[in-house]
Amino acid sequence: MKDNQEEIFQALIVALFQQTEPLPAGVQSKFNQIDENYTTSDILRLTTLHPPLEAAYKTNRVWLKNHSRQRSKGPLPNAEFETNNPTNATIENIDSNISDLPDLQQIYDRMNAKVQPHGFKAFLIKISKATDSVKASRDTILVSIADGFVHE
Numbered sequence: 001m002k003d004n005q006e007e008i009f010q011a012l013i014v015a016l017f018q019q020t021e022p023l024p025a026g027v028q029s030k031f032n033q034i035d036e037n038y039t040t041s042d043i044l045r046l047t048t049l050h051p052p053l054e055a056a057y058k059t060n061r062v063w064l065k066n067h068s069r070q071r072s073k074g075p076l077p078n079a080e081f082e083t084n085n086p087t088n089a090t091i092e093n094i095d096s097n098i099s100d101l102p103d104l105q106q107i108y109d110r111m112n113a114k115v116q117p118h119g120f121k122a123f124l125i126k127i128s129k130a131t132d133s134v135k136a137s138r139d140t141i142l143v144s145i146a147d148g149f150v151h152e
Helices: 003-018 025-031 040-047 051-071 079-084 104-115 120-128 133-150
Strands: none
Touching (some): 003 051, 003 120, 003 133, 040 051, 120 133
């Protein structure tokens, strides 16, 4: 499975987590139909059924895309080397400002640690089968975070 697909599933899971109300019944029934045969296109169509979910999903997708690009820039510069070599022509480290999403990095990191063996699609299918996917996403993510604290 492509990283892009995993990012789509991941962004949707966090978008569900960020909802303040359960999904409308019609939208929830569509979510309950998610299974292994669902494509990323099918899942993207689901996000458009509920505007608050779509808005959160789009915000998360943009953040993930930017975060992925930032991760792939290579290792962080060595501060001591930079101080000792002021004429270094190395490209500066580009830092993205995510102050409007302070907890997002921690949520994604904890989810990644918990989900990696099975993939985010399996995680999303489990959440979508619940009678309230918003609550299920919160419960699942919070259990993952709590589990991480127990094992630290």
